[in-house]
Amino acid sequence: MYNKITLTDVEQLKKISGDGNVFVGDEINHDYSHDELGGIEKMPDVLIKVHSTEEISAIMKLAYQRTIPVTVRGSGTGLVGAAVAVEGGILLETTAMNKILALDSDNLTVTVQPGVLLMELASFAEENDFLYPPDPGEKSATIGGNISTNAGGMRAVKYGVTRDYVRELTVVMPNGEIMKLGARVAKNSSGYSLKDLIIGSEGTLAIITEAVLKLVPLPKFSVSLLVPFPDMKSAIEAVPYIIRSKVTPTAIEYMSRDTILFSESYLGKKFPDTKNEAYILLTFDGNTDEQVQNDLNCVAELCLSIGAIDAYIVDTEERKKSVWSSRGAFLEAIKASTTEMDECDVVVPGNKVDEFIKFTHNLAKEHNIRIPSFGHAGDGNLHIYICRDDLDDKKWEEKLNLCFDAMYKKAEEIGGLVSGEHGIGYAKKGYLKKQYGDSHIAIMQGIKRVFDEKNILNPGKVCF
Amino acid sequence: MNILVCVKQVPGSNNVEVDPITGVLKRSGIASKMNPYDLYAIETALTLSEAYGGSVESITMGPPQAKTVIEESICMGANKGTVLTDRKFAGADVLATAYTLSQGIRKAGEFDIIICGKQTTDGDTAQVGAEVAEYLGIPNVSNVLSVDSVKGKKVFLTVSLDEQIVKMSVKMPCLISMENDVNSPRLPSYKRRQGLKEDMVSFLTFADFEDQNADHYGLNGSATQVERIFPPEKNTDKTVIEGNGEEQSAALFSLIQGKKLI
Numbered sequence: 001m002y003n004k005i006t007l008t009d010v011e012q013l014k015k016i017s018g019d020g021n022v023f024v025g026d027e028i029n030h031d032y033s034h035d036e037l038g039g040i041e042k043m044p045d046v047l048i049k050v051h052s053t054e055e056i057s058a059i060m061k062l063a064y065q066r067t068i069p070v071t072v073r074g075s076g077t078g079l080v081g082a083a084v085a086v087e088g089g090i091l092l093e094t095t096a097m098n099k100i101l102a103l104d105s106d107n108l109t110v111t112v113q114p115g116v117l118l119m120e121l122a123s124f125a126e127e128n129d130f131l132y133p134p135d136p137g138e139k140s141a142t143i144g145g146n147i148s149t150n151a152g153g154m155r156a157v158k159y160g161v162t163r164d165y166v167r168e169l170t171v172v173m174p175n176g177e178i179m180k181l182g183a184r185v186a187k188n189s190s191g192y193s194l195k196d197l198i199i200g201s202e203g204t205l206a207i208i209t210e211a212v213l214k215l216v217p218l219p220k221f222s223v224s225l226l227v228p229f230p231d232m233k234s235a236i237e238a239v240p241y242i243i244r245s246k247v248t249p250t251a252i253e254y255m256s257r258d259t260i261l262f263s264e265s266y267l268g269k270k271f272p273d274t275k276n277e278a279y280i281l282l283t284f285d286g287n288t289d290e291q292v293q294n295d296l297n298c299v300a301e302l303c304l305s306i307g308a309i310d311a312y313i314v315d316t317e318e319r320k321k322s323v324w325s326s327r328g329a330f331l332e333a334i335k336a337s338t339t340e341m342d343e344c345d346v347v348v349p350g351n352k353v354d355e356f357i358k359f360t361h362n363l364a365k366e367h368n369i370r371i372p373s374f375g376h377a378g379d380g381n382l383h384i385y386i387c388r389d390d391l392d393d394k395k396w397e398e399k400l401n402l403c404f405d406a407m408y409k410k411a412e413e414i415g416g417l418v419s420g421e422h423g424i425g426y427a428k429k430g431y432l433k434k435q436y437g438d439s440h441i442a443i444m445q446g447i448k449r450v451f452d453e454k455n456i457l458n459p460g461k462v463c464f
Numbered sequence: 465m466n467i468l469v470c471v472k473q474v475p476g477s478n479n480v481e482v483d484p485i486t487g488v489l490k491r492s493g494i495a496s497k498m499n500p501y502d503l504y505a506i507e508t509a510l511t512l513s514e515a516y517g518g519s520v521e522s523i524t525m526g527p528p529q530a531k532t533v534i535e536e537s538i539c540m541g542a543n544k545g546t547v548l549t550d551r552k553f554a555g556a557d558v559l560a561t562a563y564t565l566s567q568g569i570r571k572a573g574e575f576d577i578i579i580c581g582k583q584t585t586d587g588d589t590a591q592v593g594a595e596v597a598e599y600l601g602i603p604n605v606s607n608v609l610s611v612d613s614v615k616g617k618k619v620f621l622t623v624s625l626d627e628q629i630v631k632m633s634v635k636m637p638c639l640i641s642m643e644n645d646v647n648s649p650r651l652p653s654y655k656r657r658q659g660l661k662e663d664m665v666s667f668l669t670f671a672d673f674e675d676q677n678a679d680h681y682g683l684n685g686s687a688t689q690v691e692r693i694f695p696p697e698k699n700t701d702k703t704v705i706e707g708n709g710e711e712q713s714a715a716l717f718s719l720i721q722g723k724k725l726i
Contacts (some may be wrong), residue, residue, distance in 0.1 A: 226651060270648030289495075300654040312651035313539070316476070318500045319651060 002087060003067050005045045013048060016058045023047040031076065032091055039342060040081030040426050044091035051096050053170060053178055053209040061176030063090060063456055071458050072203040074115060074142030079343055080425030082202040086460045094144050100124050107184055108215045109167055114144025114208050130215040133159035136421065137328050144208045150200035151421035154251040157378035163199045170210035171198060174452040184212055197447065202423050203458040205451040219285035221292040224314035226323055227303045228276035232256055234307045235278035236354035239377045243350060245302055247295045249282040252378030253327060259334065259374050263326045266333035271326050276309055280377065281327060330374045338387035342400055346411040347381040347420030359410050360384055367399050381420030424462045465518035465614065467509040468575040470565060471502040471537055473530045474586040482695040498533045501581030503649035504642045508611055509579050510541040516614050519543045523572055525553060525564050534665050539652035546572045550669040555683030562595030564681055567673040569600065577619060578639040597639035605634055606641040
């Protein structure tokens with residue numbers, strides 16, 4: 001159904017993007033065949049490093065006319081194969097579109113190109129006394145990829161997710177038309193929100209080429225608390241008490257000693273405390289030291305009253321770095337601890353987190369397989385990793401499928417969803433279909449057809 | 465074994481601005497914190513006392529509010545600490561600071577090992593530790609990577625000499641200065657913070673010291689005077705030299721020569 005790319009196509013693409021930005025066949029590095037998890041592999045026929053909205057529009061006009069599939073890729077830090085060109089064709093890499101275009105202090109917005117990295121955006125905002133609240137662990141992800149999955153990260157408990165911070169998007173439609181969706185306004189009741197359809201659509205509806213993002217004033221004070229517990233059960237059970245206390249931390253993360261030790265060996269750097277089995281890591285921010293200290297005291301006292309061993313204060317840049325840099329490396333650290341792994345990032349109602357974590361522990365025992373996890377205990381988004389270790393192909397496939405089936409079923413039973421922030425991509429399509437059913441998926445497919453009737457943009461993903 | 469750790473309160477941010485006209489650090493509104501280098505010294509002291517028993521105390525010189533760094537060291541695990549504070553100590557350079565600390569240490573107690581951080585983030589001289597040892601008449605070892613063991617009256621150390629790492633022993637009492645990043649300092653405990661008691665922090669002033677000559681302290685006791693502080697000129701010019709190693713080194717050489725730097 002798709003046309004193969006011809007030499008004439010390549011010549012035309014080179015005319016649009018310049019010889020040095022178009023790569024074919026052996027010129028394409030193998031890394032472009034997979035994302036960070038690497039479970040899904042397919043080489044694109046052509047890789048183009050794009051530099052502007054107009055250039056992407058010209059490429060899409062050609063691809064549309066010739067019915068050639070196009071997949072967009074940022075830093076390739078995804079985990080579900082969303083940025084893999086599973087039908088071949090053209091892969092557009094946006095990392096060269098990495099400029100922060102404007103800071104609007106009157107409307108509290110920043111305008112960025114899609115290839116700006118999350119860490120670059122975060123430090124730009126801070127340098128200008130603002131905060132861009134979404135804070136996924138993978139700081140080298142691009143903002144374009146981040147908007148495409150609607151990843152929320154670690155501050156979602158207080159500040160919400162990426163969707164809450166996107167005001168306006170410039171996109172290129174599959175037929176090459178350039179459109180602006182949303183506006184630089186705080187409220188919007190002007191018809192269906194096409195901007196919100198693009199957010200989280202994993203590059204299947206249109207290509208994001210510019211984004212206007214909302215900023216908030218940088219809170220003047222911020223302090224974290226690392227709370228050790230004798231076991232994971234008591235750590236996780238503390239979370240609902242913290243939420244009920246009405247103190248709103250920006251983050252509530254849970255982590256086990258095992259995961260911290262993996263990160264120590266991965267980073268070659270010691271974590272400040274590894275004496276205890278389980279930890280909760282919280283952050284409080286605010287504009288007065290008094291308010292932040294009150295929140296900290298309230299949660300520390302609460303945790304101590306329900307079984308915490310102590311509460312360690314993480315109050316300086318150095319201390320925050322020593323704790324949060326380990327937290328940011330957990331995924332890579334677990335990956336480095338095993339031969340292969342696959343991930344599940346279900347999101348469950350906040351008061352069901354402990355039930356789900358206990359379920360995964362029992363599952364690990366039942367199937368004799370390692371299932372480390374960490375995640376956002378405060379917002380119910382869990383990152384669970386099934387590790388292959390020394391299992392042979394057959395056993396690995398068998399156990400992986402059994403565990404995944406059981407976990408997604410359990411998540412659904414307790415009111416959760418397939419993905420909290422990593423997306424559906426290629427890898428989780430089956431589980432999405434199973435949970436949502438035919439009618440729900442048919443509406444998604446209908447939306448996809450309205451945007452992309454030739455199905456050339458990131459085909460084979462999310463709902464197809 | 466009695467261990468003493470020297471600590472200092474420094475500005476909480478590394479980005480403290482200098483007033484370009486007066487040359488004074490703009491400290492107002494800037495929170496303060498424990499000198500980050502001192503955290504490695506505290507961790508070393510606490511690890512040693514866990515292994516060999518004994519007490520850990522901390523000492524600082526500064527205004528009365530420097531009490532918070534002593535309290536912080538107690539929250540990390542120290543037993544108690546001392547603040548040396550007096551208007552007469554103000555304006556001290558490294559020499560006068562070291563002398564004041566040595567006087568305070570004599571008064572605070574008897575210690576087998578005194579541990580300092582490598583340097584401070586606001587002074588960056590890395591001289592105070594060695595000068596305190598000199599005034600106390602005890603051996604000093606700087607750039608210590610680890611304290612490996614204590615046997616009898618000797619401490620066994622691993623020390624960095626830039627090009628080489630050496631193992632050495634030193635007789636107690638002694639003073640050692642820890643290198644940066646040599647351990648993972650423990651975090652202050654909320655429980656210990658709640659257990660802080662007034663008598664855990666002592667204050668000593670000029671009147672408590674053995675040497676009552678005021679000219680040995682503060683600005684009067686300083687061998688150096690600061691004439692002017694100014695922020696370094698900001699320069700963001702960038703030249704990228706391309707080519708192979710030989711071409712790059714030739715281009716770099718002529719560039720440096722052109723600027724009359726060699």
